[in-house]
Amino acid sequence: MCRLFAMTSDEPFSPLVAAKALDVMREGHDGSGVGLFLSDLSGPFEDLKDAPVLSGIFTSKGLKKLDVHMMELGFTTKYKVTIKAPKPAPPGVPQRDVYLIRAYEYPDEWHAYSAERRAFELMKVRLDLRGMGEADGDMIVFSFWPDAIMIKEIGDPLTVVQHLGLDRKELMARVIMAQGRQNTNYAINLYACHPFFIQGICTMTNGENTAFVPIKEYLSSRGFPGYMGYNSDSEVFAHILHYSTYQLGLPLEAYKHVITPLSDDEMGDHPNKAFLKQLRQTCRRLIIDGPNCVIGCLPNKSLFMVQDRKKLRPGIVGGRPGCYAFSSEECGLDAVIPDRDKSLDFQPMHLDTAIVSSDRQEVHICRQTQSLPQALCA
Amino acid sequence: MQADTIITPSTLCVKDLPWQIAWDKDKCTLCGRCAAACPMLALELAVYRKRVIQPPIGLEKTPENTFESFYGVRQKTNPDNACVGCGMCNLVCPNDAIMPMHSDEADKLRFHNNKGGVPRRRGGRRNDPEGVLDRIKFTRISMLTDPALDAGRHDFQLSTLLGRVLPPEENLKLQRENGWIPPVREIYPLIIGGMSFGALSPTMWEGLQMGVTYLNEEVGMPVVISTGEGGCPPRLLRSRFLKYVILQIASGYFGWDEIIHALPEMKVDPCAVEIKYGQGAKPGDGGLLMWHKVNKLIAAIRGVPQGVSLPSPPTHQTKYSIEEAVAKMIQSMSMAWGFRVPVYPKISATSTSGAVLNNLARNSIAAGLAIDGEDGGTGAAYNVSMDHMGHPIASNIRDCYLNLVKIGKQNELPLFAGGGVGKRGNLAANAAALIMLGASGVQTGKYVMQAAAGCLGSETDRCNICNIGRCPKGITSQDPRLYRRLDPEQVAQRLVDMYLSFDTELKKIVAPLGRSTSLPIGMSDALGINDYNIAQRLSIDYVV
Numbered sequence: 056m057c058r059l060f061a062m063t064s065d066e067p068f069s070p071l072v073a074a075k076a077l078d079v080m081r082e083g084h085d086g087s088g089v090g091l092f093l094s095d096l097s098g099p100f101e102d103l104k105d106a107p108v109l110s111g112i113f114t115s116k117g118l119k120k121l122d123v124h125m126m127e128l129g130f131t132t133k134y135k136v137t138i139k140a141p142k143p144a145p146p147g148v149p150q151r152d153v154y155l156i157r158a159y160e161y162p163d164e165w166h167a168y169s170a171e172r173r174a175f176e177l178m179k180v181r182l183d184l185r186g187m188g189e190a191d192g193d194m195i196v197f198s199f200w201p202d203a204i205m206i207k208e209i210g211d212p213l214t215v216v217q218h219l220g221l222d223r224k225e226l227m228a229r230v231i232m233a234q235g236r237q238n239t240n241y242a243i244n245l246y247a248c249h250p251f252f253i254q255g256i257c258t259m260t261n262g263e264n265t266a267f268v269p270i271k272e273y274l275s276s277r278g279f280p281g282y283m284g285y286n287s288d289s290e291v292f293a294h295i296l297h298y299s300t301y302q303l304g305l306p307l308e309a310y311k312h313v314i315t316p317l318s319d320d321e322m323g324d325h326p327n328k329a330f331l332k333q334l335r336q337t338c339r340r341l342i343i344d345g346p347n348c349v350i351g352c353l354p355n356k357s358l359f360m361v362q363d364r365k366k367l368r369p370g371i372v373g374g375r376p377g378c379y380a381f382s383s384e385e386c387g388l389d390a391v392i393p394d395r396d397k398s399l400d401f402q403p404m405h406l407d408t409a410i411v412s413s414d415r416q417e418v419h420i421c422r423q424t425q426s427l428p429q430a431l432c433a
Numbered sequence: 434m435q436a437d438t439i440i441t442p443s444t445l446c447v448k449d450l451p452w453q454i455a456w457d458k459d460k461c462t463l464c465g466r467c468a469a470a471c472p473m474l475a476l477e478l479a480v481y482r483k484r485v486i487q488p489p490i491g492l493e494k495t496p497e498n499t500f501e502s503f504y505g506v507r508q509k510t511n512p513d514n515a516c517v518g519c520g521m522c523n524l525v526c527p528n529d530a531i532m533p534m535h536s537d538e539a540d541k542l543r544f545h546n547n548k549g550g551v552p553r554r555r556g557g558r559r560n561d562p563e564g565v566l567d568r569i570k571f572t573r574i575s576m577l578t579d580p581a582l583d584a585g586r587h588d589f590q591l592s593t594l595l596g597r598v599l600p601p602e603e604n605l606k607l608q609r610e611n612g613w614i615p616p617v618r619e620i621y622p623l624i625i626g627g628m629s630f631g632a633l634s635p636t637m638w639e640g641l642q643m644g645v646t647y648l649n650e651e652v653g654m655p656v657v658i659s660t661g662e663g664g665c666p667p668r669l670l671r672s673r674f675l676k677y678v679i680l681q682i683a684s685g686y687f688g689w690d691e692i693i694h695a696l697p698e699m700k701v702d703p704c705a706v707e708i709k710y711g712q713g714a715k716p717g718d719g720g721l722l723m724w725h726k727v728n729k730l731i732a733a734i735r736g737v738p739q740g741v742s743l744p745s746p747p748t749h750q751t752k753y754s755i756e757e758a759v760a761k762m763i764q765s766m767s768m769a770w771g772f773r774v775p776v777y778p779k780i781s782a783t784s785t786s787g788a789v790l791n792n793l794a795r796n797s798i799a800a801g802l803a804i805d806g807e808d809g810g811t812g813a814a815y816n817v818s819m820d821h822m823g824h825p826i827a828s829n830i831r832d833c834y835l836n837l838v839k840i841g842k843q844n845e846l847p848l849f850a851g852g853g854v855g856k857r858g859n860l861a862a863n864a865a866a867l868i869m870l871g872a873s874g875v876q877t878g879k880y881v882m883q884a885a886a887g888c889l890g891s892e893t894d895r896c897n898i899c900n901i902g903r904c905p906k907g908i909t910s911q912d913p914r915l916y917r918r919l920d921p922e923q924v925a926q927r928l929v930d931m932y933l934s935f936d937t938e939l940k941k942i943v944a945p946l947g948r949s950t951s952l953p954i955g956m957s958d959a960l961g962i963n964d965y966n967i968a969q970r971l972s973i974d975y976v977v
Contacts, residue, residue: 298601302602337844338601340843
């Protein structure tokens with residue numbers, strides 16, 4: 056089962072911190088891969104918050120192809136971090152040509168686009184690049200979105216982070232999500248590594264989603280081009296969150312009601328009973344059946360953690376004002392924030408959503424039995 | 434030698450019949466119960482004559498013949514009285530002196546059961562014990578990658594939805610605008626399929642209704658039952674128990690006068706209205722209640738004269754097209770209850786099911802689609818319809834589900850599968866297989882009759898006389914002498930037993946698959962079958 060670690064901090068920190076947290080949870084992952092999501096970036100990207108950042112892995116040929124394609128679209132480079140992996144790669148880590156993180160200037164005509172259209176077009180560019188790369192095997196594109204960097208690679212998390220030298224100033228961020236992969240497949244597809252990203256929404260999961268096939272079929276049939284891929288059974292969690300926030304306009308507090316709705320008994324005299332019953336019926340296909348702990352990040356940089364109904368997967372939130380971490384095991388938390396008040400640590404149960412918003416002042420616990428924001432049910 | 438009886442083209446001997454009665458003279462006490470219990474009057478009391486040779490001792494006298502007579506029972510060979518193998522004779526015999534035995538070769542009766550130019554009509558089921566559903570295995574077992582659940586301890590939510598479920602975007606918009614949202618019921622995924630008051634005896638019907646009520650109100654399982662065509666007793670229509678009942682309207686509209694008149698006095702809405710266009714056991718045919726069963730009570734409830742056969746037309750006579758059938762009928766039925774009751778059609782599985790489904794999918798208020806496969810049972814039908822017409826349910830439901838997936842409406846229009854569910858006794862396994870192939874729930878009738886009332890029929894032409902009202906157990910008879918054999922309280926109890934055990938078995942299937950919070954509708958990754966072609970056809974794993 057994969058191990059997860061996410062942190063949000065006023066002080067920018069390095070991906071190495073997250074890798075170290077994963078390292079203490081080593082017994083829970085086999086070091087077969089690592090995925091990193093960085094947001095609320097600092098350093099040079101601090102001033103480029105609105106510029107879309109492309110992250111991916113390229114061969115030399117792929118890089119040329121990328122340049123031609125992006126130029127044709129009218130994108131110009133504003134800033135880039137190119138990681139040329141030193142040779143030889145450590146055991147278990149493949150040798151790649153280039154890891155690219157590049158911030159672009161929008162094409163002129165994009166400035167007139169609405170935010171919604173821009174979000175859609177950015178996703179389309181990423182999907183097109185992914186398609187081009189899959190055809191020739193020379194490009195792997197993880198994200199194309201402002202203030203977001205994703206790096207995924209096969210190998211032990213700490214080894215990969217050290218090997219690629221990710222502990223650098225340009226890659227310091229205030230929000231980092233990281234996954235240490237426990238591979239259950241023979242061949243590892245990098246697109247199957249968590250975290251999963253779509254239009255600023257990012258989630259990662261430990262466990263296995265037994266309701267994967269019907270959910271995948273449902274999402275794929277929504278007609279939204281971003282709902283694709285599904286190299287992992289957990290990718291649907293990111294897409295469900297995207298669907299409930301972008302398509303349905305629901306707040307994060309409702310996410311848990313979509314994926315693990317209350318039963319009739321639990322609803323009792325819930326103030327939003329009528330709404331929740333309708334939500335349960337209409338979103339029935341999106342009910343997850345776990346066992347999963349989902350950690351995610353929203354475009355507004357708030358981090359959250361939820362459990363499925365069975366609550367069979369570990370997950371803990373703790374920290375202090377200004378710095379909170381989400382970890383699939385307590386030792387991961389201890390490794391990074393040892394001086395926190397441990398009595399305030401929180402392990403979400405099957406009704407809870409633990410949220411740390413971008414102000415990082417507290418862990419907000421939202422229970423499904425509480426009433427939902429008024430605007431939702433008006 | 435000249436025969437001492439007249440031999441005609443339809444003269445049959447016992448050997449020619451499908452069932453032969455084995456009678457043991459030495460065990461028989463001549464009590465006559467077997468002949469009294471036989472629904473087919475296949476037995477007659479007989480006098481046998483036997484020659485006995487009496488050789489005297491010594492050589493002085495020659496041996497003599499004497500003739501003795503003794504009494505016993507004899508099997509009639511008249512096709513009308515052919516033994517149906519029900520075994521009631523054995524059931525009532527104090528000494529096990531008699532029982533029906535199935536013929537060791539194909540019977541000749543089949544060539545003679547069209548007397549008067551009328552082909553054979555019978556009740557029961559398609560006579561084919563095999564089926565695809567029993568071959569499907571559940572191959573995705575949680576063990577290490579995801580922990581298995583405890584079927585006995587975990588909290589399971591095994592309900593399903595009956596009703597048109599709007600897409601989330603539309604539903605939320607209508608909620609905000611206070612618009613009309615189609616009614617949806619959360620029900621138990623095993624529905625008791627339509628068996629009419631008329632087809633079933635009053636005691637059987639009462640037992641089923643009591644059992645359903647108990648399951649809902651005492652056990653907390655939202656089980657619902659379809660009335661079948663033939664109306665609903667007036668007291669039930671005006672009771673609070675109507676909410677557990679799906680009222681069926683078929684092309685004969687039998688009993689609907691009573692239902693419409695009861696509308697203003699209904700305390701609660703029915704669970705749903707099922708418009709029957711077809712039945713799996715006799716696709717393309719309407720209902721058929723033969724005159725034997727139309728007694729005073731049935732005639733009164735159906736609003737027809739007594740003692741006449743009641744065939745429903747094969748189609749609703751006021752509809753001449755699918756548009757009308759789907760739109761007009763659903764709309765008018767919905768309107769009758771103020772659009773508070775889900776209305777859905779039931780059709781026989783057919784290669785044109787997809788066309789029906791497409792039309793329903795475009796109809797914003799159609800509440801679902803029930804599809805009845807070729808293995809369905811019936812109270813009366815022509816033998817040729819039952820044995821040779823129809824479409825298997827597995828591929829039909831799968832096609833329909835995948836069709837819905839393609840257009841993104843798989844959560845919106847629930848599919849209910851029927852026809853042969855549990856025909857070999859594996860109710861939960863068959864139901865789970867159909868659910869994972871894409872059904873939102875299943876309908877069953879035969880299994881209920883067998884489990885709750887001890888129906889003796891089988892898939893090898895045993896009994897099958899539901900049509901003539903001589904049901905040996907009193908399940909499908911309107912003759913008080915027969916239906917008093919059935920205690921409704923016991924039927925209710927057996928129904929509850931059946932549902933509780935089904936529930937446990939279903940959990941024993943879904944728990945190892947790691948599913949507990951939602952029914953695994955369309956979870957086809959859990960299925961496998963050891964036939965390559967079937968696997969391809971159903972888009973499931975091929976496993977050997």
